Amino acid sequence: MRDDSAAPRHLLLVSLAWSLAAVLGAPGAVLAVVMGLLLLVRTRRHPAFDSAGATLFGGVVVVASIALGTDLIGIPEVTGLELAIWMAPPVAIAVLGLARHVRRRDISPVTSLVLVAAVATAGVGVMIDHAGTNVGVDVYLSHVAAADALGDGENPYTDAVRYPNGSPFAEEGAVLEGYGYPPVTLWAYAVSTWLTGDPRWLNVTAWVAAVCAVLWSLYRRRPDLVIPFALVLAVAPAWRLVVFTGWTEPFTISLLVAAAFAWRRTAVGSGILLGLALASKQYMILLVPILLLHRDRGQVRRVATAGATAVATLLPYALADFALLVDRLVTRPLSFRYRPDTQSLPGLLDRLGVSPDIPVVVAVAAVLVVSWAVTRTPRGPDTFLVGTAVVMAVFFLLSLSFANYWFFASGMLVAGAAFIPGSTAPDGVAR
Numbered sequence: 256m257r258d259d260s261a262a263p264r265h266l267l268l269v270s271l272a273w274s275l276a277a278v279l280g281a282p283g284a285v286l287a288v289v290m291g292l293l294l295l296v297r298t299r300r301h302p303a304f305d306s307a308g309a310t311l312f313g314g315v316v317v318v319a320s321i322a323l324g325t326d327l328i329g330i331p332e333v334t335g336l337e338l339a340i341w342m343a344p345p346v347a348i349a350v351l352g353l354a355r356h357v358r359r360r361d362i363s364p365v366t367s368l369v370l371v372a373a374v375a376t377a378g379v380g381v382m383i384d385h386a387g388t389n390v391g392v393d394v395y396l397s398h399v400a401a402a403d404a405l406g407d408g409e410n411p412y413t414d415a416v417r418y419p420n421g422s423p424f425a426e427e428g429a430v431l432e433g434y435g436y437p438p439v440t441l442w443a444y445a446v447s448t449w450l451t452g453d454p455r456w457l458n459v460t461a462w463v464a465a466v467c468a469v470l471w472s473l474y475r476r477r478p479d480l481v482i483p484f485a486l487v488l489a490v491a492p493a494w495r496l497v498v499f500t501g502w503t504e505p506f507t508i509s510l511l512v513a514a515a516f517a518w519r520r521t522a523v524g525s526g527i528l529l530g531l532a533l534a535s536k537q538y539m540i541l542l543v544p545i546l547l548l549h550r551d552r553g554q555v556r557r558v559a560t561a562g563a564t565a566v567a568t569l570l571p572y573a574l575a576d577f578a579l580l581v582d583r584l585v586t587r588p589l590s591f592r593y594r595p596d597t598q599s600l601p602g603l604l605d606r607l608g609v610s611p612d613i614p615v616v617v618a619v620a621a622v623l624v625v626s627w628a629v630t631r632t633p634r635g636p637d638t639f640l641v642g643t644a645v646v647m648a649v650f651f652l653l654s655l656s657f658a659n660y661w662f663f664a665s666g667m668l669v670a671g672a673a674f675i676p677g678s679t680a681p682d683g684v685a686r
Contacts, residue, residue, distance in 0.1 A: 263480055264311055266641065266672035267487045269294050270665045271314045273648060277493035277661035278327040281602030284661065288652050295645065308483070312352035315486045319346045322492035327658055331381060331390075331499045341377035344369050345489040348482065367470055370485040374466055374494065378459035381498045386453040393421030393431065395501035398454035401434040402445040411441060412572060412583045424594055433583040439535045439568045440503050455501045462494070462505035465512045465666075469673045472516070480673075487669055493662045502659035507535045508666045511643070515636035515674050522553030523560050525636075530564025537588055538660075541619075541650055544626035545642050551633040591655075599656040618653040625649050640671030 272291035276284040319342050322328050328338075348366060385391065396418040401411040409415035411434040420429035434441055447457035466488050473481050497505060514528035529546070533539045546558055572580050593611060595602065601611035629642035644667035651660045 263477070263672040263675050264308075264483060265294065266668050267311055267483055268314055270487055270668040270672070271311075271318050271490075273644075273661050273668065274487070274491045274493065274665040275318045275321060276598060277491075277658040277665070278322050278325040278496075279598065280596075281598055281600075281606060284598035284656075285600055285603045285652065288648060288661070292645075292648070292652075309353055311483050312349040312486070315345055315349035315490050316353070318492065319349075319490050322490075325492070327496055328492050330496050331385060333495065337377070337380055340380070341373050341495070342490065344373040345486050349486055349490075352482070352486075364474075367474075367481055367485050370482075370489040371463065371466060371470070374489050375459070375463045377495055378463065378498045381495050382453065382456060382459060385499060386451075386456070391455075392500045393418050394435075394503075395455060395499075397431070397434055397436075398444040398501050399448060401441055402448035402454065404434075405441075405445050406449070410572070410575060410579075412576070412579050422591075422594065423596065424592070431587075433579070433587075435583060435587070436503060436536065437534050437569065437584060438572055439531050440506065443506055443535075444501070444503070455498055458498050458501065458503075458505045461509035462497075465505070465509045465670070468512055468516065469670055473673055484669060484673060488666075491662065491665060493658045496658055497662055500659070502662075503536060504659050504663040504666070507532055507539065508663065508670065510535060511640060511667065512670050515640055515670065518557075518636035518639075518674075519552075522556040525553075526557040526560025527564050529557065530561035531568065533561060534565040534568045537584060538647070538650070541622050541646060542643055544623055545630055545639065545646055548626055548630040549633045549639050549642065550630070551635055551638075554633075594655055597655045597657065598661065599654060600652050601655065613653050615654075618650050621649050621653060622646055634676070635674065637671050637674035637676070640667055640674065642671075644668035644671055 269291035272287040272294075276287040279287060323338070323342065348370065389396075397416065400416040400418050404411040404413075404415040407415070414432040416434045417430055417432050420426075420431050422429075436444075444454035444457055447460075448454045450456075466485075469488070470481055470485055473484055510528055510532035514525045514532060517525040517528060533542060533546075546561065569580070593601065595605055597611075601613055604613075605611040625646050626642070629638070629645055632638070644664050647660075647667070648664040651664060
């Protein structure tokens with residue numbers, strides 16, 4: 256059986272590249288994503304390939320250095336002090352790692368807590384500046400309007416919810432009607448709004464909880480990997496932007512991480528959480544092939560439960576007005592026009608003067624092929640989550656993609672890597 260002891264570090268390097276793609280324009284994003292995919296292929300074909308700790312520490316420093324020169328890392332407006340509180344801890348620890356080659360005996364829970372605190376502080380800082388205000392993008396405003404509609408007893412998928420079209424290429428004054436996310440997300444962000452006054456607190460809570468869960472799992476099984484994982488999660492350059500916009504990826508990631516924890520304990524429990532994740536965002540439908548092909552223990556019950564759960568979440572609004580629900584969740588998103596600011600291959604082709612139109616059938620075919628490739632040796636939550644990240648990254652590369660998409664692919668890859676089986680020998684060295 257192949258030794259996967261080094262595999263987590265390989266995946267962390269890929270995740271670093273994809274996290275950087277979230278704040279780069281199309282040329283840089285495509286380069287970063289393709290480099291990550293090539294590293295994945297190299298690792299699969301040459302398992303002995305090892306990414307030394309120094310390589311990973313250096314990668315953290317490089318990602319932070321490049322990201323600090325991009326425009327997206329400064330959205331919302333950020334002061335030098337805020338950037339230092341967020342980025343200085345992971346960069347400083349990575350530099351120390353390069354200088355001293357941090358080993359397991361150097362690992363202290365305090366170091367991990369410092370990195371988690373940097374992530375949490377960056378997110379909370381955004382909320383302190385912007386919570387409850389009218390300043391925000393269309394996604395945030397739609398969450399608020401939907402919570403208000405639910406509170407008034409109205410259907411949020413009707414014109415009871417109206418918010419400005421935030422696309423920089425939309426006509427001035429353009430307004431969208433009806434909430435644009437599925438009911439699972441609708442209710443999650445509505446509850447956050449009612450409890451805290453701002454739906455975006457859910458992003459901070461969900462992501463920090465996912466980070467802590469991943470690190471705690473590693474601390475019990477692979478303590479030598481706690482710091483590398485914490486560094487990659489802390490340095491993710493799109494984090495503040497994801498909080499500010501109200502993009503829902505942190506919520507979906509937290510559901511998938513929870514499903515991974517329940518995976519081997521209860522197929523039904525993990526299936527329920529998977530179903531909620533699948534029903535949380537439209538593009539999650541692309542995971543159906545990998546879910547069906549991932550034939551590990553408990554797969555039939557897990558898939559059946561996930562499917563039933565996803566359908567159940569849609570049923571009340573589908574029964575109320577099926578045509579309206581389809582229009583808001585399917586027809587309208589598919590009707591959105593090409594956007595030149597996409598951080599993907601179409602955007603690169605456009606800049607090169609080539610037609611950016613990549614047929615949807617090509618992207619879907621790629622999803623099917625990659626889903627088959629990543630499920631040839633299914634093992635458990637690790638292979639499912641890593642496969643999920645790769646499948647979505649390939650689709651995002653070939654379609655319209657933005658910062659939140661690459662945040663999702665990077666985060667899922669880290670989560671999957673955290674669940675790769677590993678043991679710790681009596682001498683305290685992970686094997």
